[in-house]
Amino acid sequence: MTGSPYTIKAGSTVLIIEDDIAFAELTSGTLQEHGFKAIGATSGQEAMELLSATIPSLIILDYSLPDMTGIAILEQIADRGLSVPFIMVTGRDDALLAVQMMKTGACDYLLKDTSFLDRLPAAVLRTLHDAETRERLRRAEESLRQSETRLARAQKIARMGSWEWNPLTGDTYWSDELYRIFGFTPGEPHQVEMEWFINLINEADRPAFKKAITNAARQCQSFSLIYRIKSCNGDELVVNSQAEVECDSEGKAQLVSGTTLDITARIRAENEIQQLINYDPLTSLPNRTLLNDRLRHAIAQALRDRQMVGVLFLDLDRFKGINETLGHRAGDKLLKTIAKRLKACVRETDTLARIGGDEFAVVLMGVSNEEVITAITKKILGLISEPIYINGHEIYTTGSIGIAVYPMDGEDGPTLLKHADQAMYQAKERDGNNFQFFSSEMNIKVLERMMLENSMRKALEREDFFLLYQPQVDTRTGEIKGLEALLRWRHPDMGVIVPDKFIYLAEETGLIIPIGEWVLRTACFQAKAWQQQGFAPMRMAVNLSAKQFGQKNLDETIAAILLESGLDADRLELEITESTIMKNPDSNTRMLQKLKDMGISLAIDDFGTGYSSLSYLKHFPINRLKIDRMFVRDIANNPDDAAIVEIIISMAHTLKLSVTAEGVETRPLMEFLASRNCVEMQGYLFSRPVTAEEITTILGNGLKY
Numbered sequence: 045m046t047g048s049p050y051t052i053k054a055g056s057t058v059l060i061i062e063d064d065i066a067f068a069e070l071t072s073g074t075l076q077e078h079g080f081k082a083i084g085a086t087s088g089q090e091a092m093e094l095l096s097a098t099i100p101s102l103i104i105l106d107y108s109l110p111d112m113t114g115i116a117i118l119e120q121i122a123d124r125g126l127s128v129p130f131i132m133v134t135g136r137d138d139a140l141l142a143v144q145m146m147k148t149g150a151c152d153y154l155l156k157d158t159s160f161l162d163r164l165p166a167a168v169l170r171t172l173h174d175a176e177t178r179e180r181l182r183r184a185e186e187s188l189r190q191s192e193t194r195l196a197r198a199q200k201i202a203r204m205g206s207w208e209w210n211p212l213t214g215d216t217y218w219s220d221e222l223y224r225i226f227g228f229t230p231g232e233p234h235q236v237e238m239e240w241f242i243n244l245i246n247e248a249d250r251p252a253f254k255k256a257i258t259n260a261a262r263q264c265q266s267f268s269l270i271y272r273i274k275s276c277n278g279d280e281l282v283v284n285s286q287a288e289v290e291c292d293s294e295g296k297a298q299l300v301s302g303t304t305l306d307i308t309a310r311i312r313a314e315n316e317i318q319q320l321i322n323y324d325p326l327t328s329l330p331n332r333t334l335l336n337d338r339l340r341h342a343i344a345q346a347l348r349d350r351q352m353v354g355v356l357f358l359d360l361d362r363f364k365g366i367n368e369t370l371g372h373r374a375g376d377k378l379l380k381t382i383a384k385r386l387k388a389c390v391r392e393t394d395t396l397a398r399i400g401g402d403e404f405a406v407v408l409m410g411v412s413n414e415e416v417i418t419a420i421t422k423k424i425l426g427l428i429s430e431p432i433y434i435n436g437h438e439i440y441t442t443g444s445i446g447i448a449v450y451p452m453d454g455e456d457g458p459t460l461l462k463h464a465d466q467a468m469y470q471a472k473e474r475d476g477n478n479f480q481f482f483s484s485e486m487n488i489k490v491l492e493r494m495m496l497e498n499s500m501r502k503a504l505e506r507e508d509f510f511l512l513y514q515p516q517v518d519t520r521t522g523e524i525k526g527l528e529a530l531l532r533w534r535h536p537d538m539g540v541i542v543p544d545k546f547i548y549l550a551e552e553t554g555l556i557i558p559i560g561e562w563v564l565r566t567a568c569f570q571a572k573a574w575q576q577q578g579f580a581p582m583r584m585a586v587n588l589s590a591k592q593f594g595q596k597n598l599d600e601t602i603a604a605i606l607l608e609s610g611l612d613a614d615r616l617e618l619e620i621t622e623s624t625i626m627k628n629p630d631s632n633t634r635m636l637q638k639l640k641d642m643g644i645s646l647a648i649d650d651f652g653t654g655y656s657s658l659s660y661l662k663h664f665p666i667n668r669l670k671i672d673r674m675f676v677r678d679i680a681n682n683p684d685d686a687a688i689v690e691i692i693i694s695m696a697h698t699l700k701l702s703v704t705a706e707g708v709e710t711r712p713l714m715e716f717l718a719s720r721n722c723v724e725m726q727g728y729l730f731s732r733p734v735t736a737e738e739i740t741t742i743l744g745n746g747l748k749y
């Protein structure tokens with residue numbers, strides 16, 4: 045209903061509709077005495093005419109009028125859209141009538157009795173006061189409704205929804221717009237379960253959301269969170285939820301409420317901008333801007349981890365010619381194919397960028413040595429040089445790569461890139477399809493390694509390897525109990541090379557497998573030959589590297605060699621380092637057991653340098669511990685080493701293992717070890733590693749130490 049606003053104030057107009065003129069005057073007089081302005085009408089008709097001109101603050105209405113009933117008048121007033129409070133007046137004391145009058149909307153009703161005039165002013169005041177309160181409430185409700193409409197409109201425009209969640213009861217409220225954002229019809233589902241909602245969130249973002257909502261409920265922490273969510277129609281949206289928490293005096297969360305903004309379009313636009321700023325549109329690879337950024341991060345990370353960063357600058361050889369002959373489209377296809385191939389060579393954490401027409405750069409993270417860089421560079425050159433088929437043409441292209449390494453060749457991105465670029469030009473001058481390190485030392489190192497690797501491949505065929513044997517002596521009797529076979533490489537240019545200088549490379553290249561097999565075979569045949577020459581049978585100790593030990597069929601290979609050579613298994617001892625076993629203790633223990641079951645003796649080499657714990661040691665089916673020569677050497681000077689050696693010896697005895705000390709160079713060392721019950725020793729004091737012929741002489745002379 046609409047109506048005019050009014051307030052209680054002196055002079056408020058009261059319309060008295062009453063056909064009893066005397067009564068009307070009395071009423072009017074009383075009201076005027078109390079400061080009201082009274083106007084009067086004696087019939088319904090007259091009242092309606094008056095109401096056309098004036099709207100009173102209150103009507104005092106006689107229930108029964110000559111031309112119409114009070115109720116009919118009220119209907120006509122309502123029809124005009126007026127809302128004026130009224131008090132009914134009646135001469136009849138009838139409870140039923142009173143109820144009926146109140147039902148018509150009367151604010152009060154008064155009986156025309158002797159106390160009427162006494163009660164009138166208070167009733168008028170009360171009615172006016174109530175009417176004013178109602179009007180204020182109506183206006184407040186109206187304004188609230190308007191605000192709600194405005195908010196809903198604003199939410200719709202902003203794609204923002206609001207919500208509430210009661211952490212105590214689990215009750216939730218979603219605004220209509222929130223339903224719409226998530227693709228639901230407003231109000232459906234009516235009650236939103238938090239668990240159900242969490243399941244709509246992208247799995248990767250769920251933990252962050254759960255944490256935020258839990259912190260809100262448990263610690264009253266407000267939050268602002270961006271996360272992805274699957275909408276009802278399956279689209280993925282990106283939203284930003286901001287929440288505030290209402291807490292009670294004890295700090296217990298009562299209500300979590302907030303807004304959720306759909307920022308999908310914004311994020312998409314931002315991504316597109318980022319894509320344009322940071323990526324090359326042709327290959328979608330990072331461009332120079334992003335490369336510089338990534339390079340800065342890579343350097344910071346390498347500084348923390350004390351590692352190197354490899355920066356490769358690649359330029360395609362003869363690309364210009366291809367572009368000119370086959371056209372730019374073909375050139376673009378070629379670049380895309382190259383980009384794809386390059387991607388296959390680098391790890392996720394590395395950066396591959398296109399920085400110019402036919403120029404690419406690669407940033408290799410967390411590199412520990414230049415070999416890794418060389419390996420990746422070779423792989424890249426190999427992949428680039430494979431034929432590319434474009435528009436029916438078979439195209440051959442190659443690349444030139446310059447390499448700069450942090451920290452040696454520069455401490456910042458631009459310097460490293462500049463140096464890699466310079467090195468690339470040198471590679472190009474050497475006819476392309478080549479790589480070049482910026483620093484000459486690095487080049488020499490890599491070159492040496494490559495040469496060593498090449499000549500090692502040929503060394504087996506050319507029989508450049510040979511074995512030396514070092515006696516293992518029982519110091520109580522001076523007898524030779526065993527011989528350790530030690531590998532040497534007679535290099536055509538570099539002379540004899542010791543294993544420490546090439547075993548690592550043989551391991552890395554896999555050449556250790558054929559070389560190791562050659563060592564085993566040679567040593568077993570030699571041991572058998574000495575037996576056949578009538579010398580007392582001795583142990584032949586052979587070193588096994590980690591790669592050899594990792595072979596699945598190692599036991600079969602060894603069994604075949606023993607069979608070929610005719611050497612009894614119990615004459616062969618395999619020396620494996622602690623770190624080799626500890627690389628994969630469970631499967632290695634199984635292999636050790638197989639070898640032991642064949643009757644072969646097993647020794648842990650360099651004992652004390654690795655990580656064997658006593659509990660592991662108990663489980664390894666081994667026969668012997670060899671104390672590393674590093675500890676033995678320092679016994680005299682370092683009490684710690686002396687203590688370690690003593691512990692190893694007593695541990696070996698407790699576990700019923702034999703023990704051999706390596707690197708015994710002096711008599712005092714021998715005496716110290718002997719006094720600690722270490723019986724068997726090996727070292728320069730007795731003999732350096734010598735050739736098989738020299739061993740034959742020693743054995744022939746019946747030499748004892």
Ligand SMILES: Nc1nc2c(ncn2[C@@H]2O[C@@H]3COP(=O)(O)O[C@H]4[C@@H](O)[C@H](n5cnc6c(=O)[nH]c(N)nc65)O[C@@H]4COP(=O)(O)O[C@H]3[C@H]2O)c(=O)[nH]1
Pocket residue numbers: 514529530531542543544547560563587588589619649650673706707708709726727728729733
């Ligand atoms: N300073 C000093 N050194 C002594 C003394 N007595 C022996 N040595 C040296 O100590 C090394 C003992 O061999 P290792 O600990 O098994 O250590 C060996 C072994 O781990 C590995 N190796 C040798 N031959 C082979 C092989 O055929 N296969 C594999 N996988 N590794 C081998 O190369 C390592 C080094 O071998 P070598 O250079 O021959 O070095 C030998 C030996 O010459 C001494 O009194 N003083």
